[in-house]
Amino acid sequence: MSADEPADSRVNPVVRAVLRLFAAPRVRMLEDYPKVRRLQRFLAGTPRRYRFLDRAILADDGSREIPVRVFQPREREHGDVLLFFHGGGWVTGDIESYTPACAALADLTGRVVLAVDYRLAPEHPFPAGLDDCVRVAGVLLREPGLVGLDDASAITLIGDSAGGNLAAAVSLRLRARGCPMPGRQVLLYPATWFDHDPGTSPFESVRLYGTGLRLTALEVEDYMALYQPDPQARGNPLIAPLLAADLSGQPATLVVSAELDLLRDEGEAYAHALRASGNQVRVERITGALHGFLTLPRFVRPVTLACRVIDDFLGAASETSGR
Template sequence: MNRLLQAVLRLFAAPRVDMREDYEKVRRLQRQMAELPRPKYLALDEQIVSDDGSHPIPARVFQPKERRRDDVLLFFHGGGWVTGDIESYTPACATMADLTGCVVISVDYRLAPEHPFPAGLDDCYQVTRLLLDDPGRAGVNDADRIVLVGDSAGGNLAAVVSLLLKKNGHRGVTRQILLYPVTHWDHDPATSPFASVRTHGDDYRLTNLEVEDYFDLYVPDREQRRDWRVAPLMATDLSGQPKTLVVTAELDLLHDEGEAYGRALADAGNDASVYRVNGALHGFITLPRFARVLREGYEVINDFLDEGTRAGGVTDGGQITVVQAPEPEPS
């Protein structure tokens, strides 16, 4: 990304969006943008009833144009636990299905502030547990073919769901893909342990203030934000986790904490890999299919699904390798 483009992006990031006041407007805008143009896709909407029968959990099943893998990607969308839904993520999920050749199941979990923590997490956990117990509902005979995938806040939810499955003695997924996940609770540049919060926290796609807004709506109790179910990096036991791919974005304030989670998983003896996409902004998985960073991200994801090693990493603990692609040639 050249300096001129960086400067333009900073201009777009400058206006202050108060998510605590404007989250409903942002939701509407996201849905409108997802419809222009409407992607062609084959999907089926389903309703999964919560354990207590109090509410349905909508899910949308996306079929790829050409199915090349038996895996089913169980996807939790981003949006700071406050925005995003099945409709606004339909283009991204249709792209995910086509570029991986996998069926994608998108979960429409409950959002804050109407439903604060742990409502959305409970929905994701219930759907995951149900499909693991009855993989036929996901269209597979083997639960090992179910892969958890989440971006941003959805990456947070995927990581925590895996931790909850282990804690509750339930069988877990064998693989998870965490795209630029939220893993820590502190995004104040004055106190955060991560340099990327200070380097990229006031420009580009996502800012420190936006993250703070999201946390205010999702977990109003500040002390509760240190709970590992909110910040998985705070978990004291990370053993027994699925094989994990963490994909981070170079220009994202979350990239240090995402990579730290990959290292923590590796230190706990898990098979974990990290890949940082150069020049990428937070949320790049929602970009059009022709975007370089999107294509690069899916090359790494597909290699991981094929049990490849391109992402780099370790299987027996210790330091993890953060693999970066070479800088793109100037155009």
Template sequence: MNRLQQFVLSLFAAPRLNMREDYGKVRRAQRWVASISMPWRRTPYRQTLVRLGDRSISVRVFQPQQRTRDDVLVFFHGGGWVTGDIETYTPACANMAELTGCAVASVNYRLAPEHPFPAGLNDCYGVAQQVLANPLAAGIDRAENIVLIGDSAGGNLAAATSLLLKERGQRAFSRQILLYPVTHWDHDPETSPFDSVREYGEGLRLTNTEIDDYFDLYVPEPMEQRGPLVSPLMADDLSGQPTTLILTAEQDLLRDEGEAYGQAIAAADGTAEVHRIPSALHGFIQLPKFSKPMREAYEHINAFLDAHPAPKVGA
């Protein structure tokens, strides 16, 4: 990437913050931005609660104006496990419902550092376990219609949830969609095995320093960061994973590790499609729906849903 390209891309960079100290400010800013982006006024949603022991997890369910698919997308939002929630992702989920013709269920899992690992993962796993075991109670015709989807840290949680379901011998999702997911623990340009960390780790939408801060807030114990439920690419066994779609952003430090995860699933005799969105930055799923990266992303998502419909009962 030449200096002119680097300069142009830097215009789209997020303001540099000390995430360890400023995560509260980021959360408030994200909610304000979401509040002035109001596509959900045309996309109805309802709020529900999923009981997990003595706690309740909020889930916001979006219905497209035209329901063209029976699939239900269970969505885990991004934000480095530290920021983001169902409010800040309401515009993105409203767009997701309209652009896929699917119902979208957005899960409001607990955030670090108030609730470090494995709290957020336990919430995602618990919700997933309930909707798979009793889909009718969640308003879903059958478990086969459920597709797991997440972006960035949410993609990480989706992958980890699938690993945990397999590890515990429980019913799993048949399909998952991972958008620029975090799959590896090392984002130091000196030691990372991935060239995208070195090429796109500074001055853009997500930096090496920020993701290291996110990791330390989410998983304070460094050696735990290398475990497969935090870094899915470190899993010894990736057999039995759902049919997977992975979309990466060309100009994103997470690009190569996301693509490597798809390759690892395929190498374990699984089915994985991997597509790189040209010229895209990290976080493109939150762009306006008329933007080119969004249009291309949803072309791949819709093609994946068409190519891999819900398995028939008894199949």
């Protein structure tokens, strides 16, 4: 359904009890993030089942490489490319644990997916991970021929959760620097705000879904503390894009939210703010979906529906741009 349509956002107590069965085990992310990283890799299984090609792009100073994994779809139906930033609260998730999700995204959209293995907090706090994403995006947008493209408009930035936050922040930084811009961006249940305390957050979804489901408000606050340890610095628009003073000149944007997600309202609010600044924006809410659904098996409804929405958005955007 469209997020612009009214909906009863409260979860029936019986439904909530069932959803809790699928919730992630409660952890204190400040201490347990290494365990979560290992568990994610284990659950992802061996990547040898998927067709991918590992590449790297040199960091700005040439001192290290930023890994990029290239996923070819079973049938390539479209010539454009998706540049993907994974979720995980800027702290967990990596190129291995997201291999199944990226392979599914490539197959279900018929597009090549390039996944960036950016540096993670707390070992590398803000802006390290963002810098990696900006570097990879900047290189490919300046030299689209590296991925077999004629122009930068055929590159779409896409990310889920913290990756959606990074995609939005990359677009903001690219515009501020006067760099070539991607043709589109797809933000899947993105984090766009700095405060997830149910007592002070301006968003009702934090109070409705901030406890007992797949992602909790406490976990988001832990992620934020690891990403940017200084609470006073979390108002940076590159951490909380909703605070950006100028949202003009952004790529055509699709925001996909999950109905039963504490980040739902802030993601949709960012979409509305982009639209109010003159950008082309589409908002879609996946009913009955929890946060993080992109990492579920490819055949489940939220994944297949979201990929259809993405495919439709990218196709419509291509027609509008004349490509």
